[in-house]
Amino acid sequence: MKAIYLKGYRDFRRKYFRNHKKLFSELAEGQKPHTMVITCSDSRVNASLILNSKPGELFITRNIGNVVPPYEVTKGATQSAIEYAVNVLKIPNLVVLGHSSCGACAHLYHEKSDDEEEIELNHVDKWLTLIYPAKHEAILEALNTDEKNIFEITEKNNIKLSLQRLMTYPYIVRALEVGKLELHGWWYNIKEGKLEVYDYKSKNFVPISHYHSHK
Ligand SMILES: [Zn+2]
Secondary structure: OOHHHHHHHHHHHHHHHHHOHHHHHHHHHOOOOOEEEEEEOOOOOOHHHHOOOOOOOEEEEEEOOOOOOOOOOOOOHHHHHHHHHHHHOOOOEEEEEEEOOOHHHHHOOOOOOOHHHHOOOHHHHHHHHHHHHHHHHHHHHHHHOOOOOHHHHHHHHHHHHHHHHHOOOHHHHHHHHOOOOEEEEEEEEOOOOEEEEEEOOOOEEEEHHHHHHHO
């Protein structure tokens, strides 16, 4: 095993675990996270770090492209996580967290070179067909506005698409209707370390501080 893992583990035991022993004993009894985060597998996006949260606070599911598949009963990992979070843990907040420089969104525009034809990407290609509508809308938007960063538009559309897809889950709609759940869409700028939040009113992403001052 690489030394880096052991060093990290030792540091965790000596520092974080030692300083949070009470928290870990409480967590051993059960979890009551306040927020579910559906985010990208990308190694640069770390929801716990961005939100400075402790273990037990965030229920996180990750996949390539922070995709929410349409509601249907399949063997889906993402659907299972959402179902458990909303129906069993009764989590009051659900956030779709996308990000800048998302490889999944960029992949939609990538044309394979001859060398790349050999690389197996059968699952990735098939999985990402779920977010084609985000690309199609981005192309239209880029053609008709001054905004030229088509990747960023696609990333943000993809977050909106995931929010829309969540509305195909009957139990989510019910929880929203009775005020037991809130849905949010966030876009994380990796270089700046900043979050933008989807504003349902203006239908734009705005800095998170701006959003809260309007609520
Ligand atoms: Zn990504």
